[in-house]
Amino acid sequence: MTQGGIEVDLDVERFPVAGFGAAPLLVVDDLHTTFTTPRGPLRAVDGVSFSLGHNETLGIVGESGSGKTVLSRSIMSLLPRADVEQTGSVVFDGREMVGAPAKELRALWGAKIAMVFQDPMAALNPVVRIGRQITESLRLHLDLDRREATAQALSLLGQVGIASPEIRIRSYPHQLSGGMRQRVMIAIALACSPRLLLADEPTTGLDVTVQAQILDLLVEMQAERNMAVILVTHDLGVVATRADRIAVMYAGRIVEIAATERIFGDTAMPYTRALLESTPRISNASHTRLAAIDGRPPDLSVPITGCAFSERCPSATERCGIEAPPLTSARDDPTHLFACWNPLPGALRVRSASKGASS
Amino acid sequence: MSHSDDALLSVQGLEVTFKKGRHGVQAVSGVSFDVFEGETLGLVGESGCGKTTTGRSIMQLVTPTGGRVVFDGQELTGLRRKDLRRARTGMQMVFQDPISSLNPRRKVFDIVAEPLDIWGTQTGAQRTSTVRTMLDAVGLDPDAVSDRYARECSGGQCQRVSIARSLVMRPKLLICDEIVSALDVSVQAQILNLLEDLKAQYNLTVVFIAHDLAVVKNVSDRVAVMYLGRLCEVAPADDLYSSPAHPYTADLLSAALDASPISTRERIVLTGEPPSAIDPPSGCRFRTRCPSAQRACAEGAPALIEIAPRHSVACHFPLTRSGEGTRSST
Numbered sequence: 001m002t003q004g005g006i007e008v009d010l011d012v013e014r015f016p017v018a019g020f021g022a023a024p025l026l027v028v029d030d031l032h033t034t035f036t037t038p039r040g041p042l043r044a045v046d047g048v049s050f051s052l053g054h055n056e057t058l059g060i061v062g063e064s065g066s067g068k069t070v071l072s073r074s075i076m077s078l079l080p081r082a083d084v085e086q087t088g089s090v091v092f093d094g095r096e097m098v099g100a101p102a103k104e105l106r107a108l109w110g111a112k113i114a115m116v117f118q119d120p121m122a123a124l125n126p127v128v129r130i131g132r133q134i135t136e137s138l139r140l141h142l143d144l145d146r147r148e149a150t151a152q153a154l155s156l157l158g159q160v161g162i163a164s165p166e167i168r169i170r171s172y173p174h175q176l177s178g179g180m181r182q183r184v185m186i187a188i189a190l191a192c193s194p195r196l197l198l199a200d201e202p203t204t205g206l207d208v209t210v211q212a213q214i215l216d217l218l219v220e221m222q223a224e225r226n227m228a229v230i231l232v233t234h235d236l237g238v239v240a241t242r243a244d245r246i247a248v249m250y251a252g253r254i255v256e257i258a259a260t261e262r263i264f265g266d267t268a269m270p271y272t273r274a275l276l277e278s279t280p281r282i283s284n285a286s287h288t289r290l291a292a293i294d295g296r297p298p299d300l301s302v303p304i305t306g307c308a309f310s311e312r313c314p315s316a317t318e319r320c321g322i323e324a325p326p327l328t329s330a331r332d333d334p335t336h337l338f339a340c341w342n343p344l345p346g347a348l349r350v351r352s353a354s355k356g357a358s359s
Numbered sequence: 360m361s362h363s364d365d366a367l368l369s370v371q372g373l374e375v376t377f378k379k380g381r382h383g384v385q386a387v388s389g390v391s392f393d394v395f396e397g398e399t400l401g402l403v404g405e406s407g408c409g410k411t412t413t414g415r416s417i418m419q420l421v422t423p424t425g426g427r428v429v430f431d432g433q434e435l436t437g438l439r440r441k442d443l444r445r446a447r448t449g450m451q452m453v454f455q456d457p458i459s460s461l462n463p464r465r466k467v468f469d470i471v472a473e474p475l476d477i478w479g480t481q482t483g484a485q486r487t488s489t490v491r492t493m494l495d496a497v498g499l500d501p502d503a504v505s506d507r508y509a510r511e512c513s514g515g516q517c518q519r520v521s522i523a524r525s526l527v528m529r530p531k532l533l534i535c536d537e538i539v540s541a542l543d544v545s546v547q548a549q550i551l552n553l554l555e556d557l558k559a560q561y562n563l564t565v566v567f568i569a570h571d572l573a574v575v576k577n578v579s580d581r582v583a584v585m586y587l588g589r590l591c592e593v594a595p596a597d598d599l600y601s602s603p604a605h606p607y608t609a610d611l612l613s614a615a616l617d618a619s620p621i622s623t624r625e626r627i628v629l630t631g632e633p634p635s636a637i638d639p640p641s642g643c644r645f646r647t648r649c650p651s652a653q654r655a656c657a658e659g660a661p662a663l664i665e666i667a668p669r670h671s672v673a674c675h676f677p678l679t680r681s682g683e684g685t686r687s688s689t
Contacts (some may be wrong), residue, residue: 179632208570209629209632210614213630237618238618251689278545281617282573284611287578290548291548296513
């Protein structure tokens with residue numbers, strides 16, 4: 001089975017997210033985010049398009065500098081307006097976010113779209129008790145009075161698995177452990193029952209056992225609350241069993257996006273494959289040689305001609321260095337998109353399915 | 360674990376207590392292991408378990424409050440400063456943060472040459488050629504990077520420079536403390552492969568400290584699991600991952616995320632977080648989170664005993680595949 005490429009310009013209207021209802025919750029179309037730096041414009045997000053269904057979990061995976069964090073902040077319109085140029089469109093629940101007035105955005109932040117950041121110690125206010133940090137958005141957006149908001153905060157702390165919430169609600173962030181702080185961050189994000197939760201590296205810096213607890217909590221909360229989640233991470237292991245679809249970013253662009261099983265089983269883009277094969281796995285024997293890719297990602301302040309990965313790509317041809325490949329859908333699956341002139345044939349699929357049929 | 364004479368490094372009953380107010384933090388309490396020549400021993404555990412302190416006290420960067428560290432037949436604890444400096448040339452350490460472990464305002468060549476200059480072992484053309492060989496060995500082009508400042512290098516390049524600096528004195532033992540945790544996946548793979556190559560080329564013995572179970576398995580011959588200052592289990596890498604005997608090892612493995620959408624492993628998710636090392640639980644330190652804890656676990660600390668060849672575990676009720684319980688004799 002060869003995955004040929006029929007060229008189709010990405011048109012999100014033509015690619016409704018399979019299985020998640022016809023009208024997507026979020027449609028990102030040709031989004032560009034450019035920073036003005038002393039060395040010239042830096043294209044951190046360089047033409048990203050995708051859509052997200054209600055109740056869907058999308059994993060965005062990339063190495064540092066691939067633009068995944070800037071993308072998540074651009075979706076929320078969280079970036080400062082000075083020195084940042086944003087073009088394209090982000091339509092959330094029928095509303096355009098790019099260029100929307102600050103007042104309109106503030107009504108959405110925390111209420112309809114919420115974010116969980118990587119470093120909970122930096123995201124929480126160190127001199128305010130966690131109770132007030134949770135009730136803040138409840139009182140602002142839901143117009144609850146102090147008693148109602150406190151009751152709601154206690155219930156939220158219980159839901160995110162914090163023991164004795166009535167004591168913890170009076171704690172300061174420094175009195176909590178890293179895992180507990182991240183639970184508090186999740187409680188704050190969930191306070192107003194948002195439709196979309198953006199989690200940017202929510203478990204980086206946490207220990208393995210705590211990481212598993214936090215990810216399970218996110219999945220549980222999503223199922224309960226019927227919300228969409230964007231999980232941004234550098235670790236394929238974080239999204240492998242938890243995302244419905246995965247988007248792989250490289251040099252500010254989405255280079256491949258597909259259902260999770262397809263990303264792992266029918267990898268089309270050589271970069272995705274390189275990422276998969278260079279990740280050490282517990283299931284491999286010790287001293288298994290890793291398939292490392294030479295070099296490192298390109299400097300985004302220098303304009304890139306052709307495919308950004310071509311210099312490191314084992315299957316690059318002359319064309320790759322000249323012409324940038326568009327996102328194209330796979331012949332047998334219109335929801336599997338990849339940007340590559342020489343996609344990998346299906347026969348070379350990653351050997352992750354060796355255990356045979358499974359769910 | 361008995362001390363063997365052919366071990367390059369032997370750590371016996373190592374204890375490190377840090378003073379904190381009126382209490383002491385028992386970072387390491389009675390850790391013993393041997394590392395044999397040419398072997399890579401992985402030291403894995405969650406943050407705060409004492410793995411970094413163990414690595415540093417092998418180097419005597421932290422003074423142990425008890426126990427012995429014997430390297431290459433010489434006991435390091437209690438050595439005079441001058442003798443310790445000499446002994447340390449045989450053992451080198453590579454640290455976690457590659458950027459902050461190099462002086463940003465020094466040139467790469469000078470950084471790698473510094474150990475040679477300190478000892479005055481090589482000068483002139485010989486010194487230049489040694490440094491260039493070392494840079495080449497870690498995958499850097501000597502012509503391109505020699506005159507570059509450390510601040511101009513990427514994280515992966517800095518880690519290569521750190522490794523070159525540590526190998527320039529031709530040490531027998533290399534202690535790697537989380538050397539890839541700050542690097543991206545693709546760069547991490549490059550550094551891990553490099554470490555395997557250098558180990559073969561320079562006949563190195565490695566203590567590899569990390570929290571990432573997959574990374575540790577990839578490079579290690581044997582793996583030691585630490586929890587709250589004590590060793591739980593020591594076994595050859597493939598054995599430890601396929602049949603963990605300590606409940607903590609099993610839980611740690613089940614919580615680890617593998618980059619595969621098909622999860623074949625049974626999930627046991629630990630609840631809570633490790634207790635404080637200021638006031639650790641009595642008996643077995645893992646008993647407060649252990650699914651199979653019984654009264655005996657609170658009463659006596661289990662000794663590290665061999666349950667299979669080269670496979671030791673510190674547990675009163677270790678997990679066995681056949682189901683037969685093995686009881687500690689102490």
